[in-house]
Amino acid sequence: MKSLQVSAVDRGLLTSLVQSATFAPSLLNTQPWKFRISEKESLITVLPDPDRRLDWLDPDKRYLFISLGCAVENLIIAADHAGFQSSVQYRHYPDEKLTTASVQIKTGTGKQPVQKPPVQNNAAQNQTFQTQPAQNQPVQNQPVQNQPVQNHAAQNPTSDLYDFIPLRRTNRKMYNKKPVPSEIIDRLNSIGKEPGQNITIYSGTTRASEIGRLVMKADFMLLGSHEQKIETLKWTRFNRKEEEKHGDGISYRNTGGMNVPKWIGRSWMYLFNNGDSEARHDAKKLKSSSALVLFLSEQDNETSWFQTGRVLQRFLLHATAEGLQHAYINSPCEVRQVREELKRYLHLSTYRPQILLRIGYAKEAAPSVRRPVQDVIVT
Ligand SMILES: Cc1cc2nc3c(=O)[nH]c(=O)nc-3n(C[C@H](O)[C@H](O)[C@H](O)COP(=O)(O)O)c2cc1C
Numbered sequence: 001m002k003s004l005q006v007s008a009v010d011r012g013l014l015t016s017l018v019q020s021a022t023f024a025p026s027l028l029n030t031q032p033w034k035f036r037i038s039e040k041e042s043l044i045t046v047l048p049d050p051d052r053r054l055d056w057l058d059p060d061k062r063y064l065f066i067s068l069g070c071a072v073e074n075l076i077i078a079a080d081h082a083g084f085q086s087s088v089q090y091r092h093y094p095d096e097k098l099t100t101a102s103v104q105i106k107t108g109t110g111k112q113p114v115q116k117p118p119v120q121n122n123a124a125q126n127q128t129f130q131t132q133p134a135q136n137q138p139v140q141n142q143p144v145q146n147q148p149v150q151n152h153a154a155q156n157p158t159s160d161l162y163d164f165i166p167l168r169r170t171n172r173k174m175y176n177k178k179p180v181p182s183e184i185i186d187r188l189n190s191i192g193k194e195p196g197q198n199i200t201i202y203s204g205t206t207r208a209s210e211i212g213r214l215v216m217k218a219d220f221m222l223l224g225s226h227e228q229k230i231e232t233l234k235w236t237r238f239n240r241k242e243e244e245k246h247g248d249g250i251s252y253r254n255t256g257g258m259n260v261p262k263w264i265g266r267s268w269m270y271l272f273n274n275g276d277s278e279a280r281h282d283a284k285k286l287k288s289s290s291a292l293v294l295f296l297s298e299q300d301n302e303t304s305w306f307q308t309g310r311v312l313q314r315f316l317l318h319a320t321a322e323g324l325q326h327a328y329i330n331s332p333c334e335v336r337q338v339r340e341e342l343k344r345y346l347h348l349s350t351y352r353p354q355i356l357l358r359i360g361y362a363k364e365a366a367p368s369v370r371r372p373v374q375d376v377i378v379t
Pocket of ligand 1: 023024025026027028029030062063064066067070168169170171172249250327328329330331367368
């Protein structure tokens, strides 16, 4: 990579890195992030947005911080794509009960902003982006928290992961059961992991069917309560007008729903969505999938969840690059009793289950909306 000396990173570039970060996945597409840009220090700090937390579905804010970690990973990949090295520092402020991640963009390492920022997801369908030459540097396992650490874009066998940031989508459709070739499983298994993080891929084994049984058990226990429905309804968009108005939330286009007035959608969902129906749907979807992927971590704290998010996003971009679709079936990681059962079954003495995905092959899903980048930048 050719290195030019630059004195500070241009604000336009920092903003375009933030835009890439906003393409990250988040629970119910809440986009629970804020980004503080310091042009002088070439620093982007990723903070939780307390107005976007989910008190019932995510009481300990685990998914919130995992979502922030996904955004951090996108930032780093986008910086790398623009030719800048970066490092991440996690900071915990006990008085404010706040954990943040600061991404330091190393000045003097880049080719100044020739980066074309990805377009908003809702316009991104089937779009590919011009890329600069892929750097294909291996991901380093990062040192412990609160240490600035070097980052390199996660390795990709074919291309720069940046291309896949706007193309990655959660795909809740039925898949076509086609097995994932073993060489792809091997490549996915070997992606870089942050400290204390791990992943396990289960394909075509009895383990996958036992995990499926636990998904159904947890769905029954978790879904269908009044509180769960109210919180989910708040973030569900039943028609295009609502989707455009909010720029967030789960779209009817991604849940197999129809473009209907809000009151019809809400009434239908409230009356007919329950643990029983979700478990039956999940069972069918699991049978159509090629493999399950479990994300594990040694710790259950905010810094560790940031790191889980980084590994999750890295995995999702690699999987997208390999032509794979993915969707979340997290319920066994959410219900304490089932989480313990899952740990015992998989003999996970030191690791805790954080995220469970199904992967496989299917028709592409519709892209989901994002808020304008200006709305997530704070001073
Ligand atoms: C930590 C985390 C947990 C998630 N859990 C679920 C889930 O339980 N069920 C689901 O359908 N999607 C889940 N999602 C996916 C989000 O709903 C999705 O990312 C969001 O709607 C944006 O869509 P996109 O991923 O296509 O960009 C989760 C995403 C994250 C990051």
